[in-house]
Amino acid sequence: MTTVTSNVRKQTIARAMAEAIAQEMRTDPRVFVMGEDIGQLGGVFGNTRGLFEEFGPERVRDTPISETAFIGAAVGAAADGMRPVVELMFVDFFGVCMDAIYNLMAKNTYFSGGKLSIPVVLMTATGGGYSDAGQHSQCLHATFAHLPGMKVVAPSNAYDAKGLMISAIRDDNPVIYLFHKALQGMGWLGTEPASIVHVPEEAYTVPIGKAATVREGRDVTIVGITSGVHHALKAAEQLEQKGVSAEVIDLRSLVPLDREHVINSVRKTGRLIVVDEDYQSYGVTGEIIASVVEADISMLKSPPKRVAYPDIPIPFSRPMEQWALPNPAKIVAAYESMVK
Amino acid sequence: MTPTREQKIWMYEHMLVSRYLEEMIEEIYMEGKTPAFNMAAGPIPGEMHLSKGQEPCAVGVCVHLKPFDVVTATHRPHHIAVAKGVDLNKMTAEIFGKATGLSGGRGGHMHIFDPDVNFSCSGIIGQSVGPAVGAALSRKLQKKEGVAVAFLGEGAVNQGAFHEGLNLAAVWKLPVIFVIEDNGWGISVPKTASTAVEHNDIRAQAYGIPGHYVPGNNPLEIFRVAGEAIARARRGEGPSLIEIETLRMAGHFMGDAEQYRPKEELAMLKARDPIVAMRTYLMTVDKMSEAEDQEIVTRARKRAEAAIAFAKESPYPRGEEALEKVFV
Ligand SMILES: Cc1ncc(C[n+]2csc(CCOP(=O)(O)OP(=O)(O)O)c2C)c(N)n1
Numbered sequence: 001m002t003t004v005t006s007n008v009r010k011q012t013i014a015r016a017m018a019e020a021i022a023q024e025m026r027t028d029p030r031v032f033v034m035g036e037d038i039g040q041l042g043g044v045f046g047n048t049r050g051l052f053e054e055f056g057p058e059r060v061r062d063t064p065i066s067e068t069a070f071i072g073a074a075v076g077a078a079a080d081g082m083r084p085v086v087e088l089m090f091v092d093f094f095g096v097c098m099d100a101i102y103n104l105m106a107k108n109t110y111f112s113g114g115k116l117s118i119p120v121v122l123m124t125a126t127g128g129g130y131s132d133a134g135q136h137s138q139c140l141h142a143t144f145a146h147l148p149g150m151k152v153v154a155p156s157n158a159y160d161a162k163g164l165m166i167s168a169i170r171d172d173n174p175v176i177y178l179f180h181k182a183l184q185g186m187g188w189l190g191t192e193p194a195s196i197v198h199v200p201e202e203a204y205t206v207p208i209g210k211a212a213t214v215r216e217g218r219d220v221t222i223v224g225i226t227s228g229v230h231h232a233l234k235a236a237e238q239l240e241q242k243g244v245s246a247e248v249i250d251l252r253s254l255v256p257l258d259r260e261h262v263i264n265s266v267r268k269t270g271r272l273i274v275v276d277e278d279y280q281s282y283g284v285t286g287e288i289i290a291s292v293v294e295a296d297i298s299m300l301k302s303p304p305k306r307v308a309y310p311d312i313p314i315p316f317s318r319p320m321e322q323w324a325l326p327n328p329a330k331i332v333a334a335y336e337s338m339v340k
Numbered sequence: 341m342t343p344t345r346e347q348k349i350w351m352y353e354h355m356l357v358s359r360y361l362e363e364m365i366e367e368i369y370m371e372g373k374t375p376a377f378n379m380a381a382g383p384i385p386g387e388m389h390l391s392k393g394q395e396p397c398a399v400g401v402c403v404h405l406k407p408f409d410v411v412t413a414t415h416r417p418h419h420i421a422v423a424k425g426v427d428l429n430k431m432t433a434e435i436f437g438k439a440t441g442l443s444g445g446r447g448g449h450m451h452i453f454d455p456d457v458n459f460s461c462s463g464i465i466g467q468s469v470g471p472a473v474g475a476a477l478s479r480k481l482q483k484k485e486g487v488a489v490a491f492l493g494e495g496a497v498n499q500g501a502f503h504e505g506l507n508l509a510a511v512w513k514l515p516v517i518f519v520i521e522d523n524g525w526g527i528s529v530p531k532t533a534s535t536a537v538e539h540n541d542i543r544a545q546a547y548g549i550p551g552h553y554v555p556g557n558n559p560l561e562i563f564r565v566a567g568e569a570i571a572r573a574r575r576g577e578g579p580s581l582i583e584i585e586t587l588r589m590a591g592h593f594m595g596d597a598e599q600y601r602p603k604e605e606l607a608m609l610k611a612r613d614p615i616v617a618m619r620t621y622l623m624t625v626d627k628m629s630e631a632e633d634q635e636i637v638t639r640a641r642k643r644a645e646a647a648i649a650f651a652k653e654s655p656y657p658r659g660e661e662a663l664e665k666v667f668v
Contacts, residue, residue, distance in 0.1 A: 064498035131385035316448025317437030323659025
């Protein structure tokens with residue numbers, strides 16, 4: 001963390017995101033916001049609350065349910081000198097507008113030989129655990145991270161949420177900003193208390209592409225992002241009871257991916273568990289493990305493990321969904337199977 | 341085209357079944373969610389989009405349909421499912437996430453699938469359109485009887501899938517009817533702020549197909565217009581578009597405080613209840629007696645109660661069953 005103030009100012013991720021956007025809107029007239037229900041309602045997930053009241057309907061624009069149109073429009077506005085922050089309400093809805101995202105937003109800089117800058121922030125809600133079924137619960141980390149041309153960030157706490165949002169808005173490239181519903185601090189979605197942390201009032205940045213060690217340890221490195229970080233921290237506490245010292249890394253960004261940070265940790269601990277609420281195959285867990293193995297396989301004392309979502313659509317029914325989700329117990333079990 | 345007395349009673353009774361079922365769901369949904377509303381808690385977790393107030397759209401259209409006809413619906417599907425003849429017990433069990441549910445608990449309230457009566461839905465806005473067009477194409481190719489009806493909200497007409505689907509159906513002259521339930525709201529955004537035309541029936545002109553606007557949330561008017569459109573499709577004369585003025589009597593989903601909605605509009609909801617209007621109509625025009633009404637009401641309530649009891653008594657699936665049914 002870069003800023004220390006004496007007053008503790010605890011905020012939810014939702015609040016921190018809105019504050020970051022507001023601060024950038026105050027200083028940069030090019031920044032404006034578009035999306036469904038982001039105006040008067042303040043966003044279904046609360047992350048644009050207060051913006052409509054402060055900046056009005058010209059700069060905080062409720063859109064029709066036309067994602068292809070308004071995300072495509074964000075690309076055009078960005079190429080023409082604006083800095084749109086757009087919301088895709090649930091990441092699951094990318095299906096109706098992916099062309100605007102990965103064929104326009106992600107590629108127009110390259111197609112123009114680097115002449116065009118596309119500074120769009122696309123923020124979108126991820127994650128399940130509250131029985132919203134298979135079209136409203138996905139994470140899709142790997143889907144976005146796989147496609148070149150977009151930066152991808154995903155905070156696990158309010159401090160990072162604000163700093164990453166400001167970095168994303170100031171970045172001259174498109175940034176996908178994934179926020180996990182269970183960490184958002186909206187009571188109606190349940191709230192992970194550890195995501196609510198001190199947030200300095202002044203504007204600050206958290207660098208895109210830098211992971212953070214959120215707990216130091218010696219015996220195993222547990223890597224996660226968003227909800228995975230909180231599962232990892234809880235697992236680390238349980239492991240500590242058993243005399244095991246776990247290091248926890250919050251990736252914070254998927255693109256660029258801070259491989260060095262993970263490799264350095266595994267060099268120290270010799271063991272690796274990767275946690276991800278996204279589908280297991282072809283995903284973040286495999287990418288992290290491959291990065292470590294490619295760097296130096298000899299530093300691993302045992303095969304690495306992953307705790308991820310099975311390769312199935314997300315079921316509605318609570319017993320099935322809870323069974324499929326990653327959790328601290330699965331991480332502890334993964335460690336135990338490593339040292340058996 | 342006017343409904344027979346029997347058809348009117350059918351419409352009334354199915355509106356009641358849907359309403360009673362939703363009232364019971366509403367009460368059970370709140371269990372475990374007070375004082376703090378947490379969507380994950382209680383016997384029915386997740387989002388809950390109630391259809392109360394919109395029942396006329398469902399019955400006025402589905403009264404003309406047979407089980408072999410195809411219906412695709414939205415994230416707000418209960419009333420349509422009831423009118424299409426979806427198995428009420430299994431549907432309710434699905435809403436509760438039980439093993440006896442239509443999909444064994446995999447789908448939940450936004451994903452009601454009953455192939456026995458050709459009913460399905462999607463929680464993604466606009467995605468009722470393509471599958472209905474495809475079902476109509478299939479019937480045409482197979483020379484099989486049946487039409488397809490896609491229900492969608494007025495908010496969905498600004499989705500590309502709507503326009504692409506209309507054109508495809510029109511150019512191939514498919515037996516499909518697009519039914520827009522215009523409740524005036526897409527979550528917190530009023531139709532006036534999202535849609536450039538007052539009524540969407542005009543959009544039919546752009547695709548060279550008939551368009552109808554039905555004001556008043558009145559099952560009898562809907563019956564007439566839908567009946568003609570469906571008959572036209574059955575004759576092989578191609579698709580139609582119908583927009584129905586209806587009423588969202590609840591919040592967008594349960595837990596929605598509706599602070600964005602004008603107070604006067606909220607105050608009017610009860611007075612505009614279409615079921616009350618239908619009852620009054622039946623009593624005055626069709627001389628329905630108090631006794632007959634009581635009989636219908638009791639029948640409808642009992643069906644809903646039985647479905648709720650079935651759902652409550654049913655077991656949950658085991659966690660690892662999540663792995664099953666990804667492929668057939
Ligand atoms: C592609 C897509 N975008 C956004 C949403 C989120 N969403 C769910 S319901 C809804 C409003 C739909 O309005 P309307 O079609 O009028 O139906 P109503 O809810 O009024 O029945 C929105 C925006 C979604 N489910 N799918």
